[in-house]
Amino acid sequence: MDTSDGIICRLLYAWSLLLVTTPAALEAQSITRRFAFHVRYQNVTRLCSTKVVPTVNGQVPGPTMYMREGDRVLVKVNNELHDKNITIHWHGLKQVRTGWADGPGYVTQCPMKPGTSYTYNFTVSGQRGTLWWHGHNNWMRYTVYGAIVILPKKGDRYPFPKPYAQIPLVLGEWWKASMDAVLQQLRQTGGGPNISDAYTINGQPGDLYPCSATERIVIPVKSGKTYMLRIAGATMNGEMFLSVAGHKLTVVEVDASYTKPVEMDYVLITPGQSMNVLLKADQPVGTYYLAVRPYIAPNINLDNTTATAVIAYEGSNHAATPAFPTLPAINDSVSANALSRKMRSLASEAFPARVPLQIDRHLFFTLGLAIRPCANCTLGGRLSGVFNNISLELPKTALLQAHYFRKPNVFVTNFPDNPTSAFNYTGRPPNNTMAKSGTRLSFLPFNSSVQLVLQSTAMVAPENHPIHLHGTNFFVVGMGLGNYNASSDPSSFNLLDPPERNTIGVPMGGWVALRLQANNPGVWFMHCHLEFHTSVGLATAFVVEDGPNPEDKLIPPPSDLPPC
Missing domain, CATH: 2.60.40.420 (Cupredoxins -  blue copper proteins)
Incomplete structure (x- = not known):
């Protein structure tokens, strides 16, 4: 940001404080x-x-x-x-x-x-x-x-019985090497990164890894009580199956949106997703493993090492070997998609599902990995992530600042609504898998209703992609395998109670249909939450213009916004 922009920022920020100090805003910010x-x-x-x-x-x-x-x-x-x-x-x-x-x-x-x-x-x-x-x-x-x-707000109740206790569980990964070394290897080869050395639960790998007997999380429970597991998927590149030996898991919320309860033997949490599940301590007194291991597309040969925590009943022998759960196989795509197909939003009077029914803008984005030329890469080319065969290149200034201050030559808003060329997306890939690069964004008028179909491709390899949208939630109205059919597939869309999410796994060799209302002005990133894929360009952004009223406009930038 240059000096003149900084002065404008401070003036606009002072004005914005007056703008938001209305009775309603004061109540919200009390x-x-x-x-x-x-x-x-x-x-x-x-x-x-x-x-x-x-x-x-x-x-x-x-x-x-x-x-x-x-x-x-x-x-x-x-x-x-x-x-x-x-x-x-x-x-x-x-x-x-x-x-x-x-x-x-x-x-x-x-x-x-x-x-x-x-x-x-x-x-x-x-x-x-x-x-x-x-x-x-x-x-x-x-x-x-x-x-x-x-x-919830004080006085509000959960739409399910209040749990006895709540336990945050954050899933992660650990590399023995420095991240600088991992990224250097990635740049040199042009291929994928070295895999992590361990998966973790609340930072600990559990006791099944070599030299990790003391590195585990123990969760004490009392017989007959119900606990809420607050699970967040912070893994870098691994989508994780999670199960607790001998216990059912009841999903009641995903991505901070309530759902109709779904009982499962396991759940799948992709990088970026979060969910609340209820665990009832209804088994004999003892110790039970809570275990996670990755779901990976079958064409990728990755270690399926398992991270663990221990559910320990009051009065149990903590030195005993815990019971181990049954987890889906590392390449079990049917199990990976099962929970997404069962999810429904609560769609109650208190928590309605406001699904857009009339669509202003139909978008169809293919996504996957392609190849860009790279003379210095040891593989002869560089894997690149693409939407509609375009790999995002981020500028040296922030896109939102360029949009707000109308800076020219930073980005263009001509991102194609559809693939530039059609092919059998989930079948044999085209001969030319070269990605185009650029800073091309999609422009959305304020309050426009959008249907976005995300189609997985097999240009380099079929994969499951967890796609995250910033700035707004979306409703997952449809999902299927194979190529999306615009004539027949919409007839099966769920427009009554689809799940509301911010991150969704696009099935390997399949598609998802999303609907959203573009009523939050700004520039909003959309990207694959596999860190490797984001870093090689599997991303784009939507520019949502200001609305007509003061309460529909982007608040000006704060005075301490980092300069570029």
Whole structure:
């Protein structure tokens, strides 16, 4: 940001404080919660080895944030790293008119340089449940992450029996090597990254890995009580099956949206997703493993090592070997899609499902991996992520600043609504799999209703892609295998009670249909939440224009917005 922009920022920010101080806004902001995040290096020991990693407040995972629906939240983030920039994304928070607080680097802000700070300022609007926060540039989220617990407003009840206790569980990954070494290998080869050495639950791998007997989480429970497991998928590149030996899991909320209860023997949590599940301690007194292991497309040969925690009943022998659950196979695509097919929103009077019925804009995006030329790569080319065969290149300034200040030559809004060429997306790929690169975004008029079909492709390899949209939720109205058929598939859409989410797994060799209302002005990132895929361009963004009224306009940027 140049000097003139900085002056304008401060003036507009002062004006924005007056703009939002209405009786309704004061009521929404009557409770202010303040947090301080110190991003610094710390020695952390896992798998009997110690390395220095970025942490928040010296912890991996970082602190769990507790707040209520309607709270105003101020988080001062201090970058105390000497050699790395940082941003924090509050994953799944809608950021109504506060896109400056969303956090993806070079999308809504430029990163904080070493020795600087930035205060994220937002209000929790119409959401309650479990979300999470994480670093959002240069794979920083491998250790910079934590849970967000949003409690209902005081006096509001859960639409299910109140649990006896609530337990945040954040799934992650751990590399013995430094992340700099992982990224260097990625740049040199042009292929995929080295896989992590362990999966983790609340930062610990459990006792099934070599040299990890003491590195496990123990969850004490009492017979007959019901517990809420607040699960957040912070893994970098692994979609995880989760199960508890001998116990059923009842899903009651996904991505901070209530659902009709669904009972499962296991659940699948993709990177980016979160969910609340109820666990009733109704088994004989003893110890039981809670286990996670990855679901990976069958053409990729990855280690399926299992991370564990232990559910320990009061009065049990903690030294006994816990019972082990049955988990789906690493390549079980049917089980991977089962929960998504069963999910339904609550769609009650108190929590309606406001699904757009009349559509203003129909979008059809293919997605997957393609290849870009790379003379210096050891593989002769570089894998690139693409929507409609376009790989996103982020600029050196933030897209939201360029949009707000009308800076030319930063991006264009001519991203194609449909693939530039049609082919058998889930069958034999075309001969030319070269990706085009650019900073091409989609423009959406304010309050337009959008249907977006995401079609998986097999250009390089068929995969399951967890796609995350910033700035708004969407309804998952349809899902299927094979190529989407615009003539016949809409007849099976669920427009009554589809699940409301911010992250959805596009099935390997299949498609999902999403509907949303573009009523939050700003620039909103959409990307695959497999960190490798995002880093190689499997991303795009939507520009949503301001609405006609003051309450429909993007709030001006704050005075401490990091400069570019």
